[in-house]
Amino acid sequence: QSALTQPGSVSGSPGQSMTISCTGTSSDVGGYNSVSWYQHHPGKAPKLLIYEVTNRPSGVPARFSGSKSGNTASLTISGLQAEDEADYYCSSYTDITRYVMFGGGTKLTVL
Amino acid sequence: EVHLLESGGGLIQPGGSLRLSCAAAGFSFKNYAMTWVRQAPGKGLEWVSAISSSGGATYYADSVKGRFTISRDNSKNTLYLQMSSLRAGDTAVYSCARDFREYSYGYTFDSWGQGTLVTVSS
Numbered sequence: 616q617s618a619l620t621q622p623g624s625v626s627g628s629p630g631q632s633m634t635i636s637c638t639g640t641s642s643d644v645g646g647y648n649s650v651s652w653y654q655h656h657p658g659k660a661p662k663l664l665i666y667e668v669t670n671r672p673s674g675v676p677a678r679f680s681g682s683k684s685g686n687t688a689s690l691t692i693s694g695l696q697a698e699d700e701a702d703y704y705c706s707s708y709t710d711i712t713r714y715v716m717f718g719g720g721t722k723l724t725v726l
Numbered sequence: 727e728v729h730l731l732e733s734g735g736g737l738i739q740p741g742g743s744l745r746l747s748c749a750a751a752g753f754s755f756k757n758y759a760m761t762w763v764r765q766a767p768g769k770g771l772e773w774v775s776a777i778s779s780s781g782g783a784t785y786y787a788d789s790v791k792g793r794f795t796i797s798r799d800n801s802k803n804t805l806y807l808q809m810s811s812l813r814a815g816d817t818a819v820y821s822c823a824r825d826f827r828e829y830s831y832g833y834t835f836d837s838w839g840q841g842t843l844v845t846v847s848s
Contacts, residue, residue, distance in 0.1 A: 618770065649833040653771075660838035661771070666826065672836065704771050708833040712773075714785040715761070715833050720770035 619644065619705055619718035626724040627695050635721045637688040637705030643716060645686035649708035652681055652690045655720075656701045664703075665690060692723075700725045728752045728837040730822050735842030742812050742846075748805040748822030748839060756780075756800035759825040761835060762807050764818035764844075774820070775807065779829065790816075812846045819843050 620638040627633045637644065637652075644650055652665040663672055665681035668688060678693040688705055705718040734746040748760070762774040775796040776785045784796050795808040805822050819841035826836035 618772075651834040653835075655771070660821070660840055661823075661835075663826065663834065663836045666832070666834040666836075672826075702770075706771075706773070706834070712785055712787060714776050715773045717763075717771045717773055 619707060619716060621703075621705060621718040621721045623719070624722040624724065626726055628726045629695050629697060631695050632691060632693045633695055633723065635690045635692075635703050635705075635723070637690070637707075637718045639686050639688075639707055639709075639716075641686060642711055643707040643709040644683065644688050644705075646710065647708045648683070649715075650681070650683060650688045651706045652679075652688075653704045653706070654699075654701050655704060661704065695725050697725050699723060728824065730824065730837060730839035732820065732822055732839045732842040735820065735844045737845045737847065738812055739848050740813060740846055743808070743810040744812065744844060746807040746809065746820055746842060746844070748807075750803045750805065750822075750824070753824070753837075754828070755798075755803040757828045759827075759831055760798060760805045761823045761825065762796060762805075762820055763823055763835070763838075764816075764820045765841070766815075766818040769818075772818070776825075777805070778831075809844070812844075814846050817844060817846045 653661040655661040729751040761776040777796045793811045821841040823835035824837040826832045
C-alpha cells in the first residue's frame with residue numbers, strides 16, 4: 616500500500632505560518648477521523664502533535680492545529696519558531712490493513 | 727512516566743531471522759494496543775504491525791505479512807516482533823509505540839521507544 620502524500624519539504628521564516636498537507640483517499644483520510652500528526656527530530660522519538668484530525672494532546676502548543684477537507688488533512692503551524700525545524704508525518708486509519716498508514720513525511724526548514 | 731525500550735537488533739544475513747523485544751514500563755501494559763513502526767535509512771516512517779491489548783488480534787502491513795509475527799507477553803510487559811525471511815529492504819530502525827487509547831484502538835501513538843537498528847546484509 617502506498618503512503619499518504621505529503622510535500623517533501625517546506626520552508627518558512629520565523630513568525631510565519633506554515634501548512635503541511637496530507638492527501639489520501641476515501642479509504643483512509645477521507646473516510647475516517649483517525650488522522651494524526653507527528654513531529655520527528657532525527658535521533659529522537661516522534662512526538663504526537665495532533666490526534667483525531669483537530670485535537671492537541673496536553674503540552675502541545677496551540678500554534679499547532681489540524682484540519683481536514685475531503686481526502687486531504689492539514690497541519691498548520693502558526694508563528695514558526697527555530698525549534699519547529701523537523702520532519703512532520705501524518706497518519707491515518709486505513710481500511711486496507713484495518714490499521715494505520717503514514718505519510719511520506721515533510722521536512723520543515725525554518726530559515 | 728511511560729518508558730519503551732527496544733532490543734534485539736543487529737546485523738543479519740538475507741533470509742535470516744531475528745526477534746525484537748520492547749520492554750514497557752510506567753503504565754498498565756496489558757490495557758494498551760501496541761505497534762511496531764520502522765524507518766529505513768533516509769526514508770520516512772512505515773507502520774509495520776500492531777497487536778490488541780490482549781494479543782488476540784494482530785495486524786500487518788502488506789510488506790511484512792507472512793514473514794513477521796507480532797506477539798506480546800502481558801505478564802512480562804513485553805512486546806515482540808519475530809522477523810523471518812529478512813530482505814535488504816527490511817533494513818531500518820524498528821521502534822515500538824503505544825496506542826494512546828486505553829482499552830481501545832485509537833490508531834494514534836503517544837509514546838515511542840528510541841528504536842533498535844536491524845541491518846540485513848551479506
